[in-house]
Amino acid sequence: MQATISFTPQVGASAITQLLWLIPAVPVVASGVIALLKQPKRKTAATLAIGSLGFSLLLALIAFGHVVSGWSHGNAVRETVNFSWIRVGTTNIDLGWVLDPLSAAMLVMVCFVGLLIFIYSTGYMAHDENFTRFFCFLSLFAGAMLGVVIANSLLLLFMCWELVGLTSYLLIGFWYYKPAAAAAAKKAFLTTRVGDIFFLLGMVWLASGTGTLLFYNNGGGSMEAGALASLLGQHAAWGLTAAGAIGLLIFCGAAGKSGQFPLHVWLPDAMEGPTPVSALIHAATMVAAGVYLIARVYPLMAAGSLLGGSTTALTVVTWVGAFTAVFAALIAIAQDDIKRILAYSTISQLGYMMAGLGMGGVAVGMFHLITHAFFKALLFMGAGSVIHGCHEEQNIRKMGGLKSDMPLTFVTYAAGMLALCGVPIFAGFWSKDGILEAGSHWSVSKGPVALLVFGAMLTAFYMTRQVVYVFFGHWRGHKPAHESPAVMTIPLAILAFFAFVLGLFGTPAWPWFQGFVSGREAPLEIRGLFESNVLLVMGESIGFVFVGIVLAWWLYGGKSPKPDTPDVLEKAAPLPWAWLRNRLYIDEIYGVTLIAFYAWWARVADWCDRRVWGGAVSGVAIIFRGWAQLNRLLDANVVDGTFDKGCEELSTGGGLLSRVQSGQVQAYLRWLAFAVVVLAVILIWSSRA
Amino acid sequence: MTIVFYVIAAITVAGALAAMLLKNTVHCALALTVAFAGLAIQFLELDAQFAGFAQILVYIGAVAILVVFAILLTRGSETPKEGVFSKTWLAGLAIAAMVFAVLSWAVLNSTSSLPGDSPKPTVSVLEIGNALMGRYVLPLEIVAVLLTSALIGAVIVAKHEKGSAK
Amino acid sequence: MGHVTALQGYLLLAALLFAIGLAGALTRRNAILVLIGIELMLNAANLNLIAFWRYGPHPEALTGMMFAIFSIAVAAAEAAVGLGLVIHIYRFTQTTDLDQMNRMKG
Numbered sequence: 021m022q023a024t025i026s027f028t029p030q031v032g033a034s035a036i037t038q039l040l041w042l043i044p045a046v047p048v049v050a051s052g053v054i055a056l057l058k059q060p061k062r063k064t065a066a067t068l069a070i071g072s073l074g075f076s077l078l079l080a081l082i083a084f085g086h087v088v089s090g091w092s093h094g095n096a097v098r099e100t101v102n103f104s105w106i107r108v109g110t111t112n113i114d115l116g117w118v119l120d121p122l123s124a125a126m127l128v129m130v131c132f133v134g135l136l137i138f139i140y141s142t143g144y145m146a147h148d149e150n151f152t153r154f155f156c157f158l159s160l161f162a163g164a165m166l167g168v169v170i171a172n173s174l175l176l177l178f179m180c181w182e183l184v185g186l187t188s189y190l191l192i193g194f195w196y197y198k199p200a201a202a203a204a205a206k207k208a209f210l211t212t213r214v215g216d217i218f219f220l221l222g223m224v225w226l227a228s229g230t231g232t233l234l235f236y237n238n239g240g241g242s243m244e245a246g247a248l249a250s251l252l253g254q255h256a257a258w259g260l261t262a263a264g265a266i267g268l269l270i271f272c273g274a275a276g277k278s279g280q281f282p283l284h285v286w287l288p289d290a291m292e293g294p295t296p297v298s299a300l301i302h303a304a305t306m307v308a309a310g311v312y313l314i315a316r317v318y319p320l321m322a323a324g325s326l327l328g329g330s331t332t333a334l335t336v337v338t339w340v341g342a343f344t345a346v347f348a349a350l351i352a353i354a355q356d357d358i359k360r361i362l363a364y365s366t367i368s369q370l371g372y373m374m375a376g377l378g379m380g381g382v383a384v385g386m387f388h389l390i391t392h393a394f395f396k397a398l399l400f401m402g403a404g405s406v407i408h409g410c411h412e413e414q415n416i417r418k419m420g421g422l423k424s425d426m427p428l429t430f431v432t433y434a435a436g437m438l439a440l441c442g443v444p445i446f447a448g449f450w451s452k453d454g455i456l457e458a459g460s461h462w463s464v465s466k467g468p469v470a471l472l473v474f475g476a477m478l479t480a481f482y483m484t485r486q487v488v489y490v491f492f493g494h495w496r497g498h499k500p501a502h503e504s505p506a507v508m509t510i511p512l513a514i515l516a517f518f519a520f521v522l523g524l525f526g527t528p529a530w531p532w533f534q535g536f537v538s539g540r541e542a543p544l545e546i547r548g549l550f551e552s553n554v555l556l557v558m559g560e561s562i563g564f565v566f567v568g569i570v571l572a573w574w575l576y577g578g579k580s581p582k583p584d585t586p587d588v589l590e591k592a593a594p595l596p597w598a599w600l601r602n603r604l605y606i607d608e609i610y611g612v613t614l615i616a617f618y619a620w621w622a623r624v625a626d627w628c629d630r631r632v633w634g635g636a637v638s639g640v641a642i643i644f645r646g647w648a649q650l651n652r653l654l655d656a657n658v659v660d661g662t663f664d665k666g667c668e669e670l671s672t673g674g675g676l677l678s679r680v681q682s683g684q685v686q687a688y689l690r691w692l693a694f695a696v697v698v699l700a701v702i703l704i705w706s707s708r709a
Numbered sequence: 710m711t712i713v714f715y716v717i718a719a720i721t722v723a724g725a726l727a728a729m730l731l732k733n734t735v736h737c738a739l740a741l742t743v744a745f746a747g748l749a750i751q752f753l754e755l756d757a758q759f760a761g762f763a764q765i766l767v768y769i770g771a772v773a774i775l776v777v778f779a780i781l782l783t784r785g786s787e788t789p790k791e792g793v794f795s796k797t798w799l800a801g802l803a804i805a806a807m808v809f810a811v812l813s814w815a816v817l818n819s820t821s822s823l824p825g826d827s828p829k830p831t832v833s834v835l836e837i838g839n840a841l842m843g844r845y846v847l848p849l850e851i852v853a854v855l856l857t858s859a860l861i862g863a864v865i866v867a868k869h870e871k872g873s874a875k
Numbered sequence: 876m877g878h879v880t881a882l883q884g885y886l887l888l889a890a891l892l893f894a895i896g897l898a899g900a901l902t903r904r905n906a907i908l909v910l911i912g913i914e915l916m917l918n919a920a921n922l923n924l925i926a927f928w929r930y931g932p933h934p935e936a937l938t939g940m941m942f943a944i945f946s947i948a949v950a951a952a953e954a955a956v957g958l959g960l961v962i963h964i965y966r967f968t969q970t971t972d973l974d975q976m977n978r979m980k981g
Contacts, residue, residue, distance in 0.1 A: 683977025686795060686901050686909070693804045693897060700811050714881075718888050725892055725915055729899030734908060741911050744892075748918050755885070755929040760921075760943050767947050772914060772954045779907050779958040783965040794902050795974055801901025809894035816886045817879070830934035837944075840937050848941075852948050859952035863959040 036083045037099040037119045040170055043079050043127060044180070047072045048163030054156040065152040069159040070138045076166060077131035080124070087124040091536055097121070100172050100236050114234050118172035121537045122386065126169045126312060129390050133304045133397050134162050136511040140401050141296040143507035144408060148294075154194060158300070161187035165305050169312065174223050174233040174242070177313070181219075181277070184309060185212050188301050192293040204289035211286040215276020222269030226320075229254060229262050235316065243319040252324045260332055267321035267333035271314060271340075278310025279367045280374060281344045285607055287367055291359040295404030298359060303366055303396035308389050311373045315382045322381075330464050334378045341374025342468035342475075347604070349478035353485070353589070354600035358403045358416050361486050365440065366396060368475060372455055375468050380458025383534035387526045388451035390533070394522055395439035395448060398515035402433035405504040405512065406490060413497055416489040417583040423491040425501040430491050432512040437487050439519040441480040442565050447523030449561075452476065454526060454534075457557045473564055480568030485576050493580030713754060721747030732793055734780045742773040756829050759837055885926035892919035906961045906971045910954065917950045 050072035054065045090097035102116030138158060145151050164187055167180030186209075193205030227233050230247035232240060241247065254262035274280075279287040290302050301307070314321065314337065321333040330338075345368045352364035369392050377385030407414055409426050423430040439446040442453070456476075459469030495501065503509070526533040575588045590597040599605070724743035731737045745768040752761030795801070841849050879887075896915030903909060921943045928939020965971055 681980055683980025684797075685973055685976070686797065686801065690797070690801055690804050690901055693808055693901070697804070697807050697811050700815065704811075704815055714884060718884075721888070722891060722895070725895045728911055728915065729895055729903065729908070734905055737908055737911060741914070744915065745918065748892075748922060751885070751888075751922060752925055755925050757925045757929065757940055757943070760925055760940055760947075763944055763947055764918075764921075767951050768914075768918070772951055775954060775958055776907065776911060776914075779962055782962050783907065783971050793904055793908075795904050798902035802898055804901060805894045805898035808897055809890055812890035812893065813887055816883055816890065827930055827934070830929070832934075832937065832940065836937065837940070840941060845941050845945075848945055852945055855949065856952050859956050863955045866956065866959040866963045 034086060034099060036079070036086050037101055037117075039079065040083060040101070040117050040119055043076045043083075043131075043170065044163045044166035046075050046163070047159045047166065051156050051159035051163060054152060054159060057152055059149070059152050062151045065155040066138075066142050069155040069162075070135065070142075072159060073131060073135050073138055073162050076162070077128075077135055080127035080131045083119055084124040084128045087119065087121050088536070091121065098236060100234075100238075102172060102234055102237055113175065114173060114232065114237070115176045116172035116234055116237075117170040117176075118236055119170070120236075122312075122315060122382065123169050125386065125390060125533075125537065127166065129393050130162070130165055130169060130305050133393055133515075134165075134300060136514060137296050137300045137304075137397060137401065138162075140299075140404070140508050140511045141294075143505050144296050144404055145294060150194070154191075154294070157187055157190045157194070158296075161191065161301065161306075165309065168309050172235050172237075172241075174226060174235070174317075177316070178216075178219065178223060181273075181309065181313075182216070184306050185209060185216070185277070188212075188290075188306055191297040191301060192290045194293055194297065198292065200289075201292040204286070204292040208286040208290050211283050212276040215273045215283050218269045219273025219276075222266045222273070225262065225269065226251075226266050229266070243317065248319060248323040251320070261324060263320055263323040264331055264333045267317065267323075267331070268336060270317055271321075271333065271337055274310035274313045274374075275340065276310070277313075278307050278370045278374065279344075280310075280340050280371065281347055282606065284344065284348065284367045285610065288360050288363045288603070291357070291363050295359070295400060295407060298363070299397045299400035299404065302363065303400050304393035307366060307370055308373075308393060311370065311377065311385060311389050314374070314377050315386055318377070318382050330378070330462070335464055336378075338375050338378030338462070338464075338468050341371040341376075341378060342471040343371070344368065345371030345375065345475040346471045346478065347371075349475045349482065351600055351603050352482045353478065354587075354597055356417050357414050358406065358419075358486065358490065359400070359414060361416075361482060362396070362399055362403060365399075365479065365483070368479065369396070369440070372452065372472060372475070375472060376455035376458065379462040379468065380455060381538075383531075383537040384454045384458045386537055387454055387533050391439070391447040391451040391519075391522050391526075394515055395436045395446075395519040398432060398436040398512060398519055399440065401508070401512055401515070402429055402436060405429045405508050406433075408504050408508070409501045410497055411499055411501075415583065416486060417581075418497050419490045419495070419501075420493040420497075420580055421491070421495040422501055425495070426503045428503060428509045429512065432509070432516040433491070434487065435516040435519050437483045439523075441483050441569065442476055442561055444558075444562060445520070445523070447519050447521070450523035450526050453558055453561055456561055457554055460557050473560060476561055477564040477568040480565045481572045484569045484572035488572065488576040492577065496580065496583055714751075717747050717750050717754065721751065735777065738773060738777045738780055741776065742769055745769045745773060756832070759832065759834060880930075882926055882930040886923060889919045889922040889926065892916075892922065904972050904974060906964070906973050906976075907958065909973065910957050910961065913957075914950065914954060917946065921946050921950075 047069070050068045054068055057065055087097045098118065098120040100116055100118045102114050104112045105115045106113040138155075141154065141158065145154050148154065161184065164180045164183035168177055168184060171177035171180060189205045189209040192208050193201050195201045196205075223233065226242055229251050230242045232242050232247070234241045235243045237244070248263060251263040251266065252261050256262050256265035260268070276283040287302060287307070291298055293301075321337070322331060324331055348364045348367035348371065352361050352368065355361045355364065369388070373385045373388050373392070376388050406419065406422060406426065406429060409422070409429065410419055413419065435446070439448040442449045456469060456472060459472060460466070462469065581587075586594075587597070590601075602608075721744050724740045724745075724747055727740035728737045728744060731740060745764065749761045749764040749769070752758075752764055893916050896912045896919060898912075899915065900909045900912030903912070924939045924943040924946065928934055928937075928943070931939065961971060964976070968976070970976075
C-alpha cells in the first residue's frame with residue numbers, strides 16, 4: 021500500500037512552469053486559426069496542427085527534463101502557478117496549473133503519441149474532403165487534453181474535461197451524414213454526461229467542504245493535509261466520510277470518461293469515427309483522462325486509509341475496474357469488427373488501470389496507462405492501416421493472409437499485440453505485472469486479482485484470435501490488399517519500438533517510473549526481481565497468457581474459414597456466443613429500462629406542457645379575449661354610442677338653429693332691435709339699483 | 710318748450726310717419742324730405758346753425774334727391790300684390806314700440822344732473838373750422854377717405870355691365 | 876310725470892323719430908324704404924347729439940356738433956352706397972321686394 025507521498029515544500033515556480041500554460045494554449049490557438057481557413061488549405065492546416073503540437077512536445081520535454089533533474093538531485097518537484105479567476109465578495113475562484121512528475125510524464129505521453137497520430141492522419145485522411153476540419157478538431161482536442169493534464173484546479177480540469185468531451189463528440193461524429201456516426205456521437209456525449217453530473221456534484225461538495233478547488237496551494241490546497249483532515253472529519257451517509265463520498269462521486273465522472281461498467285456503452289459505438297480519432301482519443305488520451313483524474317485526486321481517495329488497509333472509495337474503484345476488465349474481455353472474444361475488438365480491449369485495460377490505482381496506488385496505475393497508450397495507439401493505427409489497405413473493410417472474417425501483403429503493418433501490429441497480451445520483455449508485461457503484484461498484496465480481498473488474471477488469459481485469447489484471422493490464413497476479401505504509405509507506417513514503427521522498450525522503465529529490478537512518480541529513490545537492483553512473490557506472480561501471469569495464446573492458436577490457427585461459416589466457438593457453444601456477440605445485451609437493457617422510462621417521461625412532460633401549462637396559457641388567453649370582447653362592446657355601444665348620439669343631437673340642434681338664418685334681413689334687424697331693448701333694460705335696471 | 714318746438718316737432722313726426730306709411734314710394738321720399746326739413750329747423754332752434762344748414766345741404770339737397778333717383782330707377786314692379794307691408798309687420802311694430810317705450814322711460818325717469826336750461830352758446834364758423842383743422846383733423850381726413858371710397862364704390866356698383874341692357 | 880325739461884323734450888322727439896324709422900325699416904317691403912327708415916334713425920341720433928351738446932356742460936368744446944356733422948357725412952356716404960347696391964340688385968332680380976331676397980338663408 022502506498023505511504024503518503026513525500027514532496028519537498030513547493031519552491032517558487034521555475035521558468036518552465038511559468039510557461040507551462042503555453043502547452044495547451046498553442047494547439048487551441050492553432051485550432052482557432054485552422055477554423056478560419058478554407059477547406060482546400062490542407063497543407064496549412066496540417067502544418068499548423070502538427071507544428072503546434074510539436075512545439076508543445078518540446079515544452080513538455082523541457083518540463084519533463086526539469087522534473088527529472090530535480091528528482092535526481094533529491095528534490096521531488098511540484099511547482100504550481102495559481103491565479104485568481106473570479107472574485108465574488110470574499111469568495112475567490114482560483115485556477116492554476118501544476119508541474120509534478122505525474123503531469124510531466126502525462127504531458128510527454130500525450131504530446132508524443134498525439135504528434136505521431138497527427139502525422140499518421142495526414143496519410144489516413146488524405147482522401148477525405150473535410151481534412152481541414154479534422155485537423156481543427158484534433159488540435160482543439162489536443163489543447164483541451166493537455167489542459168486537463170496540467171490543471172491544478174478541479175474547476176479548470178472540469179472545464180477542459182468538458183471541452184475534451186465536446187471535441188470527442190465532434191470527432192466521433194465527424195462523418196455526420198452517416199446516421200450511425202451521428203447517433204454514436206450523441207450516445208458518447210450523453211453517457212459521459214451522466215458521469216459528469218456526479219463529477220460536478222463531487223466538485224461542488226469539495227469546494228464547500230474545503231473552501232478551495234485548487235489541488236496544491238502551498239499547504240492550502242484541497243489535496244493537501246489540512247483540507248483532507250477537515251474532510252475526513254465531516255460525515256456523509258452510509259458510514260462514509262466526506263472524503264470518501266466526494267471520491268466516489270468523482271469516480272463516477274471518471275467511470276463515464278474511461279468506459280467503466282455500466283457507462284461503457286459509448287466506447288464501442290465511438291468506433292464510427294475515423295481510425296486516428298479512435299487511436300488518439302479512445303485509446304491513448306481521452307479515456308485515460310478518467311484514470312488520470314483518479315490519480316490526481318488520489319490523496320482524497322486514499323485519505324483515512326489505515327496502514328496496509330484501504331478506503332471505501334478505493335475498494336469500489338478496484339472492484340468496478342476488475343469487473344469491467346473481465347466483462348469487456350468476454351465480449352471482445354465474440355466480435356468480428358477489428359476496431360470493436362480493440363474498443364472492448366480498451367475498456368478492459370482501463371479496468372486494469374482502475375484496479376491498479378485502487379490496489380497499488382498512483383504509480384502502478386499510471387505506469388500501465390502510459391504503456392497502454394503507446395501500444396493501444398499502435399494497435400489502432402495498425403488497424404487503420406489494415407482497413408486502409410483492405411479498401412475500408414473492417415470485418416476480420418473477410419481479411420486474412422495479410423502478413424505477406426502488409427509486412428510492416430504485420431510486424432508492428434504483432435509487437436503491439438504481444439505488448440497488450442503481456443508477453444515478457446514487452447511493455448505491457450511489466451505494467452500489467454505491476455498491477456497483479458500489487459493486487460496480490462491487497463489486504464481487502466484477493467478477488468480482484470483473480471479476476472484480473474483470468475482477464476489476462478482472455479486478453480491473450482481474443483488478441484490471438486484477431487491476429488490469426490487478420491494476418492494468417494488466406495486472403496478472404498475481394499480486391500487484393502496493399503501496404504500503406506510511409507507516412508502511416510513510420511509512426512507505427514516508432515510506436516512499436518516504444519511498445520517494446522518502454523516497459524523497461526518500470527520493472528521490479530529498476531522501478532524508475534514508480535520512483536519518479538512518487539518522488540522516491542529508484543535504484544537499479546536486480547535483487548528487486550526476487551522480492552517476496554514477484555517471481556510467483558510473474559510466473560502465474562506468463563502461464564495464463566501462454567495458455568490463452570495456445571488455446572486461440574489451437575482453435576483458429578492454420579484454418580481460414582469462409583466469412584459466412586460460423587466461428588469455432590460459436591459452433592461449440594452457440595448460446596453463450598450469441599450473448600457475447602450481442603455485447604451481453606447491455607444496450608438493449610438500457611433501451612428497455614432507462615431510455616424507455618425517459619421516453620415515457622418525455623411523453624408525460626409533453627402532455628403536461630400541452631394540456632396543463634398550455635391549458636393554463638390558453639385559459640389566460642381566453643380570459644383576455646373575453647375581456648377584449650367586453651371592451652369592444654363597451655367601446656362600440658357605450659362610448660361610440662354616446663359620442664354618436666351626442667353628435668346627432670348637435671347636428672339636429674345645429675339644423676334647428678340654422679333656421680334662424682332665414683335670409684330675411686328684416687328678421688335680423690328685428691332681433692338686433694330686440695337685443696338692444698333687452699340690453700338697455702338691463703343697463704338701466706342695474707344702474708338704478 | 711316753446712310753441713315753435715311743438716309745431717316743428719309735429720311737422721317732423723308727421724313727415725316721418727308719412728314716409729313710412731304711404732303706398733307710393735315717391736310720396737314717401739318727399740315726406741322724408743319734409744322730415745329732414747323739420748329736423749333742420751330743430752337744429753336751428755338748438756343754436757346749432759352749422760349743423761342745421763349742413764342738414765339742409767346734405768340731407769335734403771343730396772340724400773333725398775338720391776333716394777328719389779333710386780326710387781325712379783327701380784320702378785319695375787310697383788305696388789306688389791301682397792301689399793307694401795311685409796308678412797311680419799306686426800312683430801316689427803311691436804319691437805319698435807318696445808324700443809320707444811324703453812327709450813322714453815329712460816328719458817323720463819332719469820334724474821338728470823344737467824341743468825334744466827343753459828345759456829345759449831355762440832358758435833362761429835371760425836371756431837368750427839379751427840376745430841376741424843385742429844382737434845378733429847384726423848376724423849376729417851378719415852371721413853374724406855370714406856367719402857372717396859364711397860363715391861368710387863357707388864359708381865362701380867351702380868354702373869352698367871358691358872353689354873347688359875339698361 | 877313731473878316737469879319735462881327742454882332737453883327731455885328733444886330726447887323724446889328723437890326717440891319717437893327713431894321708433895318710427897325702426898318700425899318702417901322692419902315692416903316695409905321695399906328695400907329703398909328700409910333705407911329711408913335707416914336714414915330717419917340716423918337723423919334721430921343726430922338730434923340726440925345736438926340736444927345733448929346744447930344742454931350739456933361744455934358746449935364750447937363743440938364735441939356734440941362735430942359728432943353730428945361727421946355723422947351727417949357718413950350717413951350721406953352710406954346712403955349713396957346703399958342705394959347703389961339696391962339699384963344693382965334690382966338690375967339682377969327685377970325686384971326690390973325684401974321678402975323675396977332670402978338667398979343668404981342658412
